[in-house]
Structures are given as structure tokens and as C-alpha cells.
Amino acid sequence: MEGNDAARAAERVARESYGRLVAFLAARTRDVAGAEDALAEAFAAALRMWPVEGVPHNPDAWLLTVARRRQTDALRRRTTRRAGEEHLIMMADEIEAAAETPDEIPDRRLALMFACAHPAIERGMRAPLILQTILGLTAIDIAAAFLIPPATMGQRLVRAKTRIKDAGIPFAIPDKEELPERLDAVLDAIYAAYAKGWAEIGDAASAALADEAIWLGRLVVSLLPDEPEAKGVLALMLYTEARRAARRSPDGAYVPLEEQDTSLWDDSQIGLAEALLRAANAGGPSGRYQIEAAIQSAHVARRTLGAETWPAIFALYDHLLALSASPVVALNRAMALAELEGPAAALAAIEPLAADKRMADYQPHWAARGHLLARAGRKDEAREALTLALGLTTDTAVRHYLQGQIAKLADA
Amino acid sequence: MRYMMLIHHDETALANAPQKELWADYAAFNEALAKAGSGMSAGERLQPASAATTVRSAGDKTDVLDGPYADTKEQLAGYFLIDVPDLEEAIVWAKRCPSSRYGSIEIRPLATTYPRPDPSLRGQGS
Numbered sequence: 001m002e003g004n005d006a007a008r009a010a011e012r013v014a015r016e017s018y019g020r021l022v023a024f025l026a027a028r029t030r031d032v033a034g035a036e037d038a039l040a041e042a043f044a045a046a047l048r049m050w051p052v053e054g055v056p057h058n059p060d061a062w063l064l065t066v067a068r069r070r071q072t073d074a075l076r077r078r079t080t081r082r083a084g085e086e087h088l089i090m091m092a093d094e095i096e097a098a099a100e101t102p103d104e105i106p107d108r109r110l111a112l113m114f115a116c117a118h119p120a121i122e123r124g125m126r127a128p129l130i131l132q133t134i135l136g137l138t139a140i141d142i143a144a145a146f147l148i149p150p151a152t153m154g155q156r157l158v159r160a161k162t163r164i165k166d167a168g169i170p171f172a173i174p175d176k177e178e179l180p181e182r183l184d185a186v187l188d189a190i191y192a193a194y195a196k197g198w199a200e201i202g203d204a205a206s207a208a209l210a211d212e213a214i215w216l217g218r219l220v221v222s223l224l225p226d227e228p229e230a231k232g233v234l235a236l237m238l239y240t241e242a243r244r245a246a247r248r249s250p251d252g253a254y255v256p257l258e259e260q261d262t263s264l265w266d267d268s269q270i271g272l273a274e275a276l277l278r279a280a281n282a283g284g285p286s287g288r289y290q291i292e293a294a295i296q297s298a299h300v301a302r303r304t305l306g307a308e309t310w311p312a313i314f315a316l317y318d319h320l321l322a323l324s325a326s327p328v329v330a331l332n333r334a335m336a337l338a339e340l341e342g343p344a345a346a347l348a349a350i351e352p353l354a355a356d357k358r359m360a361d362y363q364p365h366w367a368a369r370g371h372l373l374a375r376a377g378r379k380d381e382a383r384e385a386l387t388l389a390l391g392l393t394t395d396t397a398v399r400h401y402l403q404g405q406i407a408k409l410a411d412a
Numbered sequence: 413m414r415y416m417m418l419i420h421h422d423e424t425a426l427a428n429a430p431q432k433e434l435w436a437d438y439a440a441f442n443e444a445l446a447k448a449g450s451g452m453s454a455g456e457r458l459q460p461a462s463a464a465t466t467v468r469s470a471g472d473k474t475d476v477l478d479g480p481y482a483d484t485k486e487q488l489a490g491y492f493l494i495d496v497p498d499l500e501e502a503i504v505w506a507k508r509c510p511s512s513r514y515g516s517i518e519i520r521p522l523a524t525t526y527p528r529p530d531p532s533l534r535g536q537g538s
Contacts, residue, residue: 360447390440391508394504
């Protein structure tokens with residue numbers, strides 16, 4: 001029983017404090033891998049000692065003290081090999097800091113997240129790095145969620161941490177001028193993790209990833225309560241998450257947004273998202289995530305209140321397109337236009353995308369084009385586009401849905 | 413990065429698959445591959461492993477055997493080529509390939525460097 005209590009206490013600390021401890025330990029040295037190693041040793045020591053000696057009054061402080069001792073030992077070993085004044089100063093700092101052992105460990109997780117999402121870090125590695133350093137996810141778990149071989153993910157994480165150390169990437173919250181852009185990178189990384197967790201349906205590792213991303217979104221909102229975009233991205237994730245149960249029928253078939261059973265939407269998550277969006281809008285200028293959350297809010301209002309919201313959605317996409325000029329936004333804007341002016345207008349709007357190389361293997365592009373062509377009665381072209389969408393699908397439910405749509409064209 | 417995507421099939425699983433749906437999915441996959449750009453090529457489908465012959469020479473002895481190189485449950489059944497920025501994209505294409513549901517897709521980057529030929533051997537055999 002004692003052992004179980006200790007294990008549970010260690011797990012609780014791991015969940016709530018892992019990132020806090022890594023951030024604090026790494027902040028001085030910028031050695032993330034070293035901080036993780038030291039903390040791993042401290043956790044191992046806790047699992048050995050807590051069952052015998054009991055769980056300490058302040059588990060975080062206990063872990064921090066042990067981890068710092070390990071860090072200092074490691075530093076001392078290195079220093080004897082290549083003596084340097086810098087290292088001695090750092091060591092003195094460490095020992096002095098270790099003596100303090102604060103009750104409340106300063107929260108440097110935000111600084112760590114800014115380091116992980118620094119422009120010098122490869123874009124695709126920012127989310128995995130945050131998941132590992134802040135949440136303590138293993139390379140194997142991250143690899144499973146991102147559909148990458150585990151060894152490859154492990155090597156990339158090691159490389160990214162080496163880069164933080166060697167390239168002198170700062171552990172700091174950027175100053176006012178720099179903050180919006182740098183915060184965007186952090187939010188993009190979190191949202192990328194969420195999107196990955198949303199896209200791979202039925203995959204346990206990916207579903208867990210969506211939860212982790214929302215947890216990180218909450219963390220950023222709590223650490224930067226005045227930043228509207230942080231609230232925007234959290235609202236966007238919650239709106240999307242609220243519809244999770246409705247996007248597949250009980251027998252696993254794909255259900256498009258327009259046909260979803262709104263009683264399956266999670267009202268509490270929608271309520272949270274609405275409150276966040278209101279707070280974000282009151283707080284300042286509209287960024288990408290605020291606008292995308294507002295679009296989701298309009299979808300919710302249409303489905304649950306029967307409000308006529310397509311004009312508002314179209315206007316929001318216009319705004320978004322002006323901000324980002326992304327072909328994906330152009331595509332979504334055209335789908336809103338189809339609701340206002342019909343499929344012909346929408347098809348004219350997406351005509352330029354047909355020649356866009358980025359759209360050639362973008363599945364939603366061909367699916368959207370196919371649906372618009374079918375609505376416009378252009379059957380042969382619709383079949384062609386839907387066939388491409390089918391060929392690009394990786395999801396079984398979507399594949400069956402598209403097979404059905406293609407069969408319907410042949411019947412009609 | 414250019415990758416050769418090697419399709420390995422469990423021939424029984426493939427034979428038991430709904431054939432009409434499978435080949436319709438394959439047709440769609442090949443069209444998507446062709447549309448995706450240059451460097452992507454729909455590959456070739458091989459006859460079953462039972463049609464294979466394996467030759468191996470050692471010293472002055474040559475073995476000619478019936479059957480495939482390795483007698484495993486999953487056999488090489490075909491291939492296609494892609495040209496994509498990175499492994500992640502290659503994995504997406506592997507997932508799109510209908511055969512990933514009846515066997516496995518091995519992703520092999522094409523070699524970009526070759527050993528230099530030994531100049532002293534120049535002219536040999538020509």
C-alpha cells in the first residue's frame with residue numbers, strides 16, 4: 001500500500017510539476033537534456049526512497065534538491081575535464097540556489113516553451129519538444145502520435161535539445177515588440193499537436209495528444225492571461241473537441257458537420273470556448289486563432305440556435321484570408337460562399353487553387369471541389385475530383401463516405 | 413527525397429479482400445499519385461511469389477531455386493516511386509496506399525551517392 005501511495009504521489013508530481021521542474025533546472029544551463037536526465041534520476045530515487053521513508057512534505061522541493069545535486073555532480077565531472085571559470089561560476093550558482101530550496105518553485109515553463117518554439121528550432125520539432133519537456137512524454141509516445149518511427153523521433157529530439165544549448169537559444173519571455181510573433185510560434189506548435197490528435201481518428205495515441213494540447217493551451221492562458229490569441233487558440237481547440245463524439249455515427253461512418261447530431265456536442269466545452277472567445281475579443285486585436293474560434297462560434301450558433309450565420313462566417317474568412325493568404329483559408333472561404341451564392345460562385349473562387357502545387361495532394365481540396373461540382377450538376381468532373389480525394393484519404397470512414405458519394409453520382 | 417515504396421502483401425489477406433472496392437481504391441490511389449506531381453510514379457504490380465525464381469552464384473556453383481528470395485508470410489508484391497520533402501510525407505503516402513491495409517509498405521530512400529568505379533577496371537567486359 002505504502003509503495004502504491006508513493007508511486008501515486010510520484011505520478012501526481014510528474015503530471016503537475018514535471019515541466020515546472022525541467023524548466024527551472026534547465027533555465028540556468030540551457031541544457032534541457034541534462035535537466036531531464038537529472039530529474040529522471042531524482043524520480044528514480046523518489047520511487048526507491050518514498051515507499052520506505054514516506055512521501056516528503058514538499059515533493060517538488062525534494063525532487064528539485066536531488067535533481068540539482070545530480071546536475072552539479074555532472075557539471076563537476078565535466079569541469080574537471082575542461083576547467084573553465086564559467087563552469088565554476090555556474091556551479092557556485094547552482095550550489096547557492098540548491099541551498100534555498102524554495103517552497104514554491106518559480107514557474108519558468110513559459111520561458112521553456114519559448115525556447116522550444118524558437119525560430120532556430122525546426123518548425124516540425126517544436127510541438128514534439130514542448131510535449132516532451134513540459135509534459136514529460138516519451139519519444140516513443142510522441143512518435144506514435146506523430147506517426148514517425150520512434151528512433152527517428154528520439155534522434156530529432158536529441159538534436160533539437162543540443163541546438164537549444166549550442167545555438168544559445170534564450171530561456172526568456174520575449175519583450176513586448178517580439179512577443180506577438182514568438183507567441184504565435186508557441187501557439188502554432190500547440191495547435192499542430194491538437195490538429196494531429198484530431199485528425200487520426202480511432203488512434204489512442206492521437207486522441208491522448210488532443211488532450212495534452214488542450215492542457216498546454218490552458219497552461220499558456222494561465223501564464224499569459226492578457227494575451228487574446230492564447231485564449232483564441234484554446235477556444236478553437238475546445239469548440240472542435242466539443243464535436244468529437246458527433247463526427248462519426250455509432251457504426252463508425254463519417255458524419256459531415258452539417259449533418260451532425262448537435263445533441264452529441266459537448267455543451268460544457270462549448271460554454272468554456274464561448275467565454276474564452278468573449279474574453280479574447282474584449283482583450284485586443286483579432287488574430288488568426290480568435291477569428292477561427294469566432295467562425296466555430298458561428299457554426300455552433302447556426303446549428304443550435306438556427307441563426308443565419310453564413311454571411312458572418314464568410315466575412316470572417318475574408319478577414320482571415322487578408323491575414324494569412326493561405327490556400328486552405330481560400331478553400332474554406334469558398335465553401336462559405338457556396339452557402340451564400342451557390343456552387344458556381346464557389347467553384348469560380350477556387351479555380352486558381354487547381355494550379356496551386358500545395359493543393360495537388362491536399363485531400364480536403366479535392367473533396368470540397370468534388371462536392372461543389374456535384375452540387376452544380378457537373379457529374380463527370382465531380383467524379384474525377386472525388387476519385388482524387390478518395391485516393392488521397394488515409395481515414396477509413398472518410399474513404400467509405402467518398403465511395404458512397406461516387407456511387408451516388410453514378411446512380412443519379 | 414526520392415523513395416521507393418515496396419509493397420509487401422499477405423497474399424491470403426489480399427485474396428480475401430473485397431476485390432471490387434480494392435481495385436477501385438487502387439485506381440483512385442494511382443490517379444492521386446499521378447496528379448501529385450513529377451517524380452511520383454505509379455509502380456508495377458508483381459505476379460504472386462509462387463511465380464518467382466531465385467538465382468544465387470557462389471564460386472563456380474549456381475543455385476537456381478523455385479520461389480521467392482525469402483519464404484515469409486508477406487511477400488514483395490509491387491512498388492511505386494515518390495518524390496516528397498521528407499519521411500513524414502512518405503509515411504502519409506504509405507498510409508494512402510490501399511495495400512497498407514492488406515500487408516505493409518516498406519519506405520526506402522533512394523541512394524544519392526554511389527561508390528566510384530575503380531579506374532583500373534575500365535574497359536573490362538566491353
